[in-house]
Amino acid sequence: MIPRFNDHAANERTYLAWVRTAIAVMAFGFLVERFDLFITYASSNASHAAHRLHLHLRTTEWVGLLLIVFGALIILLASARFLRNRRDIAQERMEAYAGPVGEKLLAAILVLMGLFLVVYVGQELAALGAQPDV
Template sequence: MIPHFSDHAANERTYLAWVRTAISVMAFGFLLERFDIFLLFTSRAATRVTENLHTRASQWLGLGLLLVGALMIAGATLRYYRNHKAIEAEASSTYGDTWTARAMAALLVILAIFLTLYVARQVAALS
């Protein structure tokens, strides 16, 4: 019998959920980084000339999301091992959120706001 098995299994499930989320963020970042191809295709297919399209921002935002996804995996790994040690320790310890998790969440909110404004501006330029 493995001591504290249910705690370790919950810790591992949480870690895997973080990794899945990070992979999704990175995949969205890759898609967004290639968003410029879609914009160039639609601007060429448009009946009128669109000069207000700025595709460089989608590349930087996509790269930013790739970086955030990599940082999420690194943070989740550190958190997994910290919780693993806390589960194995005989002494009780406090469980709290870290500043890195809050910083990544804030960064994702800022990126989401920027993405919303960016896409709205590109749609307005195409119409």
């Protein structure tokens, strides 16, 4: 029997949840990075709007790349946390809980990126709607 098996299993489940979250963030980053294809296709009838949007869509490429890098960073931090907790669980002495600072930081960054994307996509779609039909 593995000593403190329930604690080790809970630590592993938490780690896997972080990895799933990181994969979702990276997939969303890829989707955001490819969003310029949708906007370019949607504005194919208005060449002026398509040119203007293509210049500004580099922003979505950068945001997408940042989300992909952020997802990879989440995996690195989750791995370090998993290994630290595994070591702490195996020890007989009690350790103080570090607190949810990482989780709060992750949530804040994701909310800020979400708000940015809402404003950005809203502006781009409004620019598409403001173009006269040719």
